Amino acid sequence: MSTDNGTPPNHEDGADPNGLRDSSDYINPIWIERLRAHLGAHDSAELMDMMGPLHSADTGDVLEALEAAERFELVKQLGERFDFSALTEVDESVRTELMELLPNADIARGVSGLDNDDAVFILEDMEHGDREEVLSALPTFERLSLKRSLDFPEESAGRRMQTDFIAIPPFWTVGQTIDYLRNEEDLPDEFYQIYVVDVSYNVLGIIPLDKFLRSYRQRRIQEIMNANVILVDANEDQEEAARDFERYDLVEVGVIDESRRLVGVLTVDDMVDVIHEEADEDIKRLGGVGDEDISDNMVDTVRSRTPWLVVNLVTAIVVSMIIGLFNATIEQMVALAVLMPIVASMGGNAGTQTMTVTVRALAMRQLDGRKLRRLITREMAVGLVNGLIFAVLIGVVTALRFGNIQLGIVIGLAMVINLIVAGTAGILIPVTLDKLKADPAIASSVFVTTVTDVVGFFVFLALAGLWFGLF
Amino acid sequence: MSTDNGTPPNHEDGADPNGLRDSSDYINPIWIERLRAHLGAHDSAELMDMMGPLHSADTGDVLEALEAAERFELVKQLGERFDFSALTEVDESVRTELMELLPNADIARGVSGLDNDDAVFILEDMEHGDREEVLSALPTFERLSLKRSLDFPEESAGRRMQTDFIAIPPFWTVGQTIDYLRNEEDLPDEFYQIYVVDVSYNVLGIIPLDKFLRSYRQRRIQEIMNANVILVDANEDQEEAARDFERYDLVEVGVIDESRRLVGVLTVDDMVDVIHEEADEDIKRLGGVGDEDISDNMVDTVRSRTPWLVVNLVTAIVVSMIIGLFNATIEQMVALAVLMPIVASMGGNAGTQTMTVTVRALAMRQLDGRKLRRLITREMAVGLVNGLIFAVLIGVVTALRFGNIQLGIVIGLAMVINLIVAGTAGILIPVTLDKLKADPAIASSVFVTTVTDVVGFFVFLALAGLWFGLF
Known part of the structure; x- marks a missing residue:
């Protein structure tokens, strides 16, 4: 930059x-x-x-x-x-x-x-x-x-581009170009390739400096230029341009306007900043903070974080109303109140794991149809296997702690169900947001944990109510 | 790559x-x-x-x-x-x-x-x-x-470096160098700068290709070279090298061994991959998944996620034991069981927000002593202000829902305390892990939410017990 x-x-x-x-x-x-x-x-x-x-x-x-x-x-x-x-x-x-x-x-x-x-x-x-x-x-x-x-x-690429660049006609020789570069005062500070253009600045080809340097003076530019050029539209999002740089190991790329005229160049140092910013944005959005910096003042910070906390308050109240449905059940068996956060918390964590992998894969354009189907199958299977593992663990702990094997079975069942739900929600929610053109990094977290909380509390309390005949 | x-x-x-x-x-x-x-x-x-x-x-x-x-x-x-x-x-x-x-x-x-x-x-x-x-x-x-x-x-940088590079003696002229480049067959595929070295391959200077191209044939290399060179130690971590590339907008850098001999070069395309990988690693670690890809199979996935879920199970059981302390209190007032997850959940979210900002600032080396003190003050203030806002909101909702103003006051107090604790834990936990040379991205999440859960449940139930004389 x-x-x-x-x-x-x-x-x-x-x-x-x-x-x-x-x-x-x-x-x-x-x-x-x-x-x-x-x-x-x-x-x-x-x-x-x-x-x-x-x-x-x-x-x-x-x-x-x-x-x-x-x-x-x-x-x-x-x-x-x-x-x-x-x-x-x-x-x-x-x-x-x-x-x-x-x-x-x-x-x-x-x-x-x-x-x-x-x-x-x-x-x-x-x-x-x-x-x-x-x-x-x-x-x-x-x-x-x-x-x-x-x-x-x-x-956009147009905002990030540098408008100084070296453009020469195809009929020049290498020698002519070298002389031009040596004598012209008003050249860009740094450049990595030379653009070959026609009279209306349409790009005909490029020559990387290393290749140019190794060519003899009498060679014609059009003979040595690379005519297969990657160009970026000035209106294209900087993130897309950065993806091209990363994928094709580019150092510099030409930017063209609507009429396909060369108007500037993007260099890799700016794209490194973009790549970093975008990853940073994803991390912050997943963590429920907006575009904030550590230098922001207190008021701005409160303002940027409050909306997310309001959403969380609403979902927490919904979850609490679900629990409220089982008032009478809990009154008859207080152990349920003691145990219920475990199922919800495990679901929240498992769901966040799946969601994190999914959000990253979406951001890096890794999830085509086939991979998506594979991922869904895998995550449901992982949910089932982890569900069984942790069902046994928490079942045994609960049975021992409360001297009640049946309570252990109930919490184990609830665990299996919630971890399968967590895997499914962790993948379907970000994918759906992505299909709706929303940024999956922003809202997935809150939806996923709401689902796992609601299902976690409801399934555990309802199963317990049915099993012990508390309704 | x-x-x-x-x-x-x-x-x-x-x-x-x-x-x-x-x-x-x-x-x-x-x-x-x-x-x-x-x-x-x-x-x-x-x-x-x-x-x-x-x-x-x-x-x-x-x-x-x-x-x-x-x-x-x-x-x-x-x-x-x-x-x-x-x-x-x-x-x-x-x-x-x-x-x-x-x-x-x-x-x-x-x-x-x-x-x-x-x-x-x-x-x-x-x-x-x-x-x-x-x-x-x-x-x-x-x-x-x-x-x-x-x-x-x-x-390390040594693993990522390219061992082909162009090294020339300082007493050559530009013309000699150009002729060498034109005639020598065995040159690197791509290069962005020329290294000037002494007989034992100590780097005396570098010349970027654009500057080289603009110099006249008779100029001596030592006159035009840039003697102020950034070099990277081959044993240095690739992440540190990538930070140099990003900070100083580098495209290529020389790599030296223990005896300061030039042994290779790092290019920006490889560093872009490193920057991306490191950000990706942070996101995944914060989400509680290890080095996994969407192509991993089910068994590997379960294996990589289970340890984190085991840790979460243990902390969830600890939290449940805290709630167990208030068995008798809840039995007398079931509304507490219905409300208690709200305080804990809000604390968890607020703590995660602070932690996310802190972890990013640490990863980007932004937190020196002064900024750290500022951040702590700001986060505690944000916790207080958000605590007050959400105390009023949840207090009013609770008072209306249960027709009990005192219950509204109790949950409001618990909210203020837990959000201040969340801000403090969200910053101190990652900073402490960083000081202990542990990666704050890996373990901060679980510690922060454990603290906010424990404090959230404990403070709310204890305050309610005291206020309503239920002990």
Whole structure:
């Protein structure tokens, strides 16, 4: 997400006790204290000595290690020497907060030096009015190019692409191209392949740099280019593009617009971030938290978590009403109240196991029809086998604990039924959500545990009521 | 994980109804049926027409879409034309099964054409005896190079590295280097940077290809090289190396051995796989499943899930014993049994939310001392605020449902306490596990929900007993 315009620390030399990172790879508190001292003393030469050599990823981590007021102070004191691409490396809440404090004129100056993709990343979350103000302060060419990227949908390839790339005609020779590359000043900072295009920028082929380097000067580009090219539509979701990168081991790919003109390129470093974000999103959604960061404040955190807890409260009340149906049964045999959470809890866990595997398989597009049928069969069988194992275990424990073999049989039966239900629900619920175009990671958890709770309590209490004639 | 030696399908043209993938990016059943027909007819020309043009990633997906017997049949019929690098793209269980069916001589022939890293990936899971047999059938140079990689620890950079790279002396000129690249036959398939080394292969600097391409022929290598190089120790964990790639947007990095000699290179495509695997591992561990794939059979699945369910059974029994303490209380007031799962369930969910955020922050090395203190404060505050919100909600619902305001107050109090406990446990448990060098993703879930269950049931029942004088 950033240009490689700083120096990463050299890890393999072992951690310097006064260096930027400690031996566990965390930002070193000693380093931060030294920075703080210079910040307090307004010693901008020393500040620059410390911050200047940093890679933007490290600058981002330093910003995150500071308090909010210090971050603004640091950016202010560094002035024009602050590397705005570091803003692409911090949590959204840190970026938003800092951007709100900074004057729009400073932001315009800061982003105008950046790669197109970094600038878009920083501008896309700004409020409309502020963003327009920043854009209008930029040089025309840059403004138009940024506006164009911002016109593509959020999280699309068009938003993540870099608009600088190398495009040459097919009739050039290798020698001509090398001379062009050596003499042209305005080239992208980094590139991994050369695009061969016709006059209307339709892509005819690509040449990876290693292959290009090994070709003789007199060869024609069209003879050495690879005409079988993967291209990505600018409107395509970034996640789909990332899947192509992962599957086909790509390093760079061309992005085309509706009229099939080459408008930019995606590079693997941005896709690595996307892959990481998407996995992170899945983990958080499965855990019942939204798009939150550890830097979010308390109010935002409460706001993002409450909806999920409300849903859980409603389902918990439903479960409690199911138990309420067996009021009289429990009154006659309090042991049931003591035992009932065991069946529900085991079902919840078994269901979560199946659901986790299913959600991952869906996210990675592994579940075609045949595999789905296999998975359903397997999970029901696993539910049955685990059900039998744990039925015997809990049956024996219960019989011994309450001196009541029949109670052991009842809880064992309930266990088998609930674990089969757990396996089935754990797979059918995420698959159904996926078919309905909903994200299975978001809602599967709550549905699965509701099913296993309802079935767990109901089956156990109903079986016990019938067996012991308590109705 | 594989060389780019096949043609990926061109997505942006829209899905061909008879093509390899359908519109949702799954392997097309129609395509597979056609392949099956050729397989049945032993029509090797047609088979090759279908399989030949595929990228190894697609070949891998095709293998997974077939039944076990068909996979072996396909590999057998393709013979020497089967692309062994596809084996790096399939689930471990599919690979293991296929490898056991294939004669070691075929495996030796298959891996001998592969990149070093792909060959290691395929060989590392083989049984010792079989592996030695395969290795001894390989040409000396290849055998030694593979053995060397296999000597590095599992999941280390040394295991993932590619041992082909371009190393040149610092006193060469750009022109000399270009001529060498053009004339030398035995070069890596793909490379993104050139390594500058001294006589003992110590790295003096690197030159990215784009920078190299733009330099004039007469320039000396040592003038244009970047002497500030990131290198990775061959014994370093692949996950740490992947973190460097992600943080510093790397595409390729040199790997050095104990004596600091350059022994190989890591490329970003392999690191993308590592990043994905690690995230996947975290998700599965949080969901209580081990290293399992959807291709695993039923017995393996039961085996991998049972330990977790046993742990859960034990904790569920402990929780049930806590409830058992309040036998007499529940007997006097059955409404308590009906309500008690609500407090526990809300605590479990709130605790899981906090734990998820903490586990992710730990995995991404985001939690230094200051952030940890901030997070603890925030989570306890979130617990208090959410506790108050849900105390009022459940208090009102309970008071109305049972016509008992005092019962509403008791459950509300229990809710506040349990949600604060949930926030605290959700953060302290994973952090403690991390400090003890245990993986917080594995065991946090069970500890957190045990704490919230125990506290939830105990506090609610004890408060009710005290309030209503039921002891």
